[in-house]
Amino acid sequence: MSIITKNLCKRYGEQIAVNNLNISIKEGEIVGFLGPNGAGKSTTMKMLTGYIPPSKGEGNVCGLDIVDDSLAIRKRLGYLPEHNPLYLDMYVREFLEFAGKMGGVNKPQKRVAEVIDLTGLDQEKHKKIGQLSKGYRQRVGLAQAIIHDPDVLILDEPTGGLDPNQVIEIRELIKKLGKTTLLSTHIMQEVEAVCTRVMIIDKGNLVADSPIEDLANITGEKHHVNVTFGSAISVKELNQLNEVIQVMDKGNHRYKIEVSSAEGRKSISHFALKNNLEVMELSSENVSLEQVFQNLTKHVDRL
Amino acid sequence: MWTVYKKEIRSFLSSLIAYIVMGVFLLATGLFMWVLEGSTIFDLGLASMLVMFQLAPYILIFLVPAITMRSFSDEKKYGTLELLVTKPVSELNIILGKYLASLSLVIIAIIPTLIYYYSIYQLGAPVGNIDTGAMWGSYFGLVLLAACYTSVGLFCSSLTENQIVALISSMALCFLFYQVLGLFGEIQWLNAVGKSLGWFGLDYHYYSVSRGVIDTRDVLYFLGFSAFFVVSTKLVFQSRKW
Secondary structure, eight states, X not given: OOXXXXXXXXXXXXXXXXXXXXXXXXXXXXXXXXXXXXXXXXXXXXXXXXXXXOSEEXXXXXXXXXXXXXXXXXXXXXXEOTTOOXXXXXXXXXXXXXXXXXXXOSSHHHHHHHHHHHTTOGGXXXXXXXXXXXXXXXXXXXHHHHTTXXXXXXXXXXXXXXXXXXXXXXXXXXXXXXXXXXEEESOHHHHHHHOSEEEEEETTEEEEEEEGGGHHHHHTOXXXXXXXXXXXXXXXXXXXXXXXXXXEEOSTTEEEEEESSTTHHHHHHHHHHHTXXXXXXXXXXXXXXXXXXXXXXXXXXXX | OHHHXXXXXHHHHHSTHHHHHHHHXXXXXXXXXXISTTXXXXXXXXXXXXXXXXXXXXXXXXXXXXXXXXXXXXXXHHTXXXXXXXXXXXXXXXXXXXXXXXXXXXXXXXXXXXXXXXXXXXXXXXXXXXXXXXXXXXXXXXXXXXXXXXXXXXXXXXXXXXXXXXXXHHHHHHHIIIIIHHHHTTOGGGHHHHHHHHHHSHHHHHHHHHTTOOOHHHHHHHHHHHHHXXXXXXXXXXXXXX
């Protein structure tokens, strides 16, 4: 396990920012950390990086305690803070060499060249950071996070404020790095595109933690299958299938079928084969992550 | 520590502030020693650098805070402090790196004044008739004084995100420690209390060292003073954890 927390809490005075958070992240996993603004994502990340200590509970990164072994953890952890703070008056190479030395890389020149290559900063390496566009600055932020070849990456909104092309580039980069990664974001597609697992946090509480495919089950979202047959069928027979809950006729032999699990698709195609029916279209309607997110984090008291 | 030190020195040299500080320091001391009537060497008729060493502490009250005001305020304002602190380097190393960088800059500004010493050495009748011991003592004192100012400046800078607040508050604190405490010592009815307050003033020790007699008590005082503010800065750093 690369990251483990046990009843991690953080209070600011009366306000509870993070409440009894229990998470564990295995080596090599890319985990998406979702939640509305102010849910405690950044606070959790700051605790894991040793920037602020927890009020209660404990955390482990690479088997080291986040309070007692903070210095040792920081050697093995790359961190991209929220808003990606950088020294704007430094040159890209100069800054990366500085970050490398701070990260404990003795002769950083070679590593800097590698990282510049990896993050696609080759064109910009002689510029001042202040002259770079936001997308390139974000790459510099990522570059400084990986410069000391850490085992674990913690990225706080790595694609915040970027245009769609830049977002995709950064995502590809994160995937290419293949490190144990915890990344926070507001963008649902991002989680679907990059992450193997998703954690949703709301008001400091973990409300969901599961592989992306299973997320729908947790909230009791319904599975739907869209099917178009070549000719008329008997709705009654369809209704008798085990997994089928409800069949809606949409005309032109198109049906929207509510099923109890993702397995429903299988039995529908069996049904078609058995009755010698032509299947023109068979697709399962995916539950959107947005829907799940809203269901988990909407509050009655919030208008 | 040296990584931070080098970065700070580079950023000083690539910004105007370093050159302004050096320029202003040399201009001010030069004017008072050689040009402005009433205070020049020729008016005094003495082969001594007293004018500069009396003036320098006041000039430094303005210049040292100007050097240190950015060091932590900017990092706090732009969030880079979080970047710095989450690197595998201890907080004390970061603070000492910045402290030594600022102090180096002040020392670099002071070094060219050795030309004044050479000039006076040559102007003396006979040549070389100058109290060299007192001169080196004064330089030593000035560097120690600058070390104290720098630590105060750094401390004030760590308290706020606003450079101007850091500048004004460290100027006020430096002035308090250099001048005001000493003045308390002269108030008759304060007696022993006033005396001990006076002892805590920087000027008391500065003048003691500048006589050319280097007393370990004075040196310890200066070093303790600097250490106190460096440690205070570290405490301010850690206050985010409270």
